[in-house]
Amino acid sequence: MTDVMIDARDLTKHYGPVTALKNASFQVNRGEVVGFLGPNGAGKTTAMKILTCFIAPSGGTASVGGADIFDDTIAVREAIGYLPESTPLYTEMLVLEYLEFAGKMRGLSGSGLQARLRRVVEETSLGDVIGKSIGELSKGFRQRVGLAQALIHEPPVLILDEPMSGLDPNQASEIRELIREIGRERTVLLSTHNLAEVRVTCGRVLIISQGEIVADDTPDELAARAGKPRFVATLRQNDHSASDIREAFSAIGDAQSVNEQAGAAAGELVVEVVPKGNQDLRADIFQAAVSANLVLLGLEQRGEDLEDIFRELTTGAGASS
Amino acid sequence: MNHILTIGGRQFRSYFNGPVAYIVICIVMLTLGFFFWNTFFLFGRASAREMFRWLGLILVFALPALTMGLLAEEKRTGTIELLITMPVTEAQVILGKFVGVLGLYAVLLVLTLAYPISVSTLGNLDWGPVWSGYLGLFLQGSAVLAIGLMASSWTSNQLIALFVAMTLSVFFWVLDKFLALLPTSAASALEWLSFDYHFQSMARGVVDLRDVLFFLSVTAFALALAFRALESRRWS
Structure with a gap:
């Protein structure tokens, strides 16, 4: 058989x-x-x-x-x-x-x-x-x-x-x-x-x-x-400004870019960190937050989803692949 | 063979889970009773001839109601897909369906035995023509059922299947009724194609092999066309 x-x-x-x-x-x-x-x-x-x-x-x-x-x-x-x-x-x-x-x-x-x-x-x-x-x-x-x-x-x-x-x-x-x-x-x-x-x-x-x-x-x-993972951190604002936080996370060696994201709840800040390669930055983000005295409320890894690939492949663009 | 009987058995049982079989049986028995007893005493003869005259006609109208759903309904609901993707051939599906409805028709015929039996209590009934008449009814019914199955294989709409089957069956039944209007050569050809012509001679008690072969040929031809229709789905 x-x-x-x-x-x-x-x-x-x-x-x-x-x-x-x-x-x-x-x-x-x-x-x-x-x-x-x-x-x-x-x-x-x-x-x-x-x-x-x-x-x-x-x-x-x-x-x-x-x-x-x-x-x-x-x-x-x-x-x-x-x-x-x-x-x-x-x-x-x-x-x-x-x-x-x-x-x-x-x-x-x-x-x-x-x-x-x-x-x-x-x-x-x-x-x-x-x-x-x-x-x-x-x-x-x-x-x-x-x-x-x-x-x-x-x-x-x-x-x-x-x-x-x-x-x-x-x-x-x-x-x-x-x-x-x-x-x-x-x-x-x-x-x-x-x-x-x-x-x-x-x-x-x-x-x-x-x-x-x-x-x-x-x-x-x-x-x-489909693409690199991204890490989304939710932080307590206290009296930190967005630029403090960007500075703290930019110190992470493998981080390519750090961007503040809209849509955070009152008193919170949401930041997206994109790695240079495919590195897992969750531990680094935690360490960076601790050493800058930031309170980390949440941390999430997002890959580009199957949904995105599916959409890309099935809406005409995929015919070339 | 097993597959044919499995399909046929399922079809036969499913008739009794729905209303159609009961309705058809009731209508046939009641209309037959009405026409038969209406004239029976006028003749003053213990004969079942009149019953066969009426039953032949009633069944031409009634039997397409039994066959209309055989394939049309399976196509409409999609169950045909599960049936055909089981390890069976199209021919087995067609024959199975035919065996199922033929079984129901046999039950119907057995129920009509009530009429000759009651006639025999009123006088001295000659059972010979009764049995040959039943053979004729069974054969004519097979042809009508095969035509109905063929019509059902052409559409997924039961009403269309019913209409087509009834039209064809009535057409073949009525063919020998207008012969007087036609030249003799055409008349004898048409007479030979008529269901009633072949059936009535059997109802008189004459079992002619040619009549038997006529009905069997019509049945086989209609079943072959149904098979073709079912098979053509693969290539459409």
Whole structure:
């Protein structure tokens, strides 16, 4: 068995005159959790539909678990557990009924099916709603039913399209936890437009914009690539003037610039210190404050955020990278 | 085969979780009762011929209501995506859906047995034509259901599917009713394409292989077109 579980090569998809996907190539290895990130309409869903064999690409090809999406669609589908966008389920069915159906469609039966049912119900904490009809469930529970059906046949690859959209923060964090759990043993490709999600759940990020893959890196690397860290210190004003403080912090050897920032509360001063390189200046700032007799109320490190990179890459500027 | 039965079984059970199946069954039974008993005593014969005459017509209108949602509703809600991305072929999905609705139709036919049974208590009923009539109904119904499934594969709107299926089915049923207006050569061709022409001879008790093959061909043809429509989604 190969270690490249998803291998997309030059995927292109035209819908009439619209190009939804343009020469998209990427790989996902065994055991990785990869986030597919992009604005709405960037081509995330199209790419996922191609990988699950729901639609065929206009150009290029892909393989999942070693099986080709043109030549061996059944093997591809067997290897994948899929949760489509907005979790379309048969709302008139009971949760248990539905999961049994999904299991049978995946070739399970008898005691094997029962054992898998018990396991996924436990994994997704569906025990309390197993006898309810899917239509009665909250969005969070429906999402879990969607995940449960995707997991029923222990697929090596999971493809989840916006698994956390439309959930309240509590539900989202539960689902996130669940996906992290799942990701320990399986290959997961999930799409989202929420950057915070990617940070916590994914080991690698593919940023897609207007049908093209514009970045492929770990969240930390991406953040680091974007720029230097900055340090923001909040100080008690007492009778210090802004220039006293600037003087005190400029003494820090690695500091490149010290700027007072607007928006401080009454009696406080906020100062931003930018290092020359990528140094961590938090200790130096503390020392400098102490030796100048300044009262340090708060100190925060800010990198240029994934948000900024995302915006930069997906608003036209990214096409050149 | 297992997949076909799993899909069919799910479809069959889901009919009983919604109103459509109950409504269709009630309407068929009530209209049949009305038309049948209305004229039954005028003939003064213990025969089920009249029942088949009416039932053939009623079902042409009623069955498209059972098939309209088969694929259209799955497309509208998006559940088709989960269904098709399971390890099944498009042909299995189409056949599964067809088996599911055919099962419901069989239940409906069994319920209508109440009429010949009550006729048989009133007089000496010849059961031979009854059974051949039921075979005819089942075959004509299969054709109508396959046409309905085909219409449902063309749209994500149930009402459009219903309208298209009803129009096509009624058209094929009514074909042999205007033959007097046409030259003989055209008339015999059209008669041969008519559902009712093939069905009525079975309701008389004549099981002709050509009639059986006619309905089976229409069914297979409509299912093949439904398969094509479902498959074309991949390449659109």
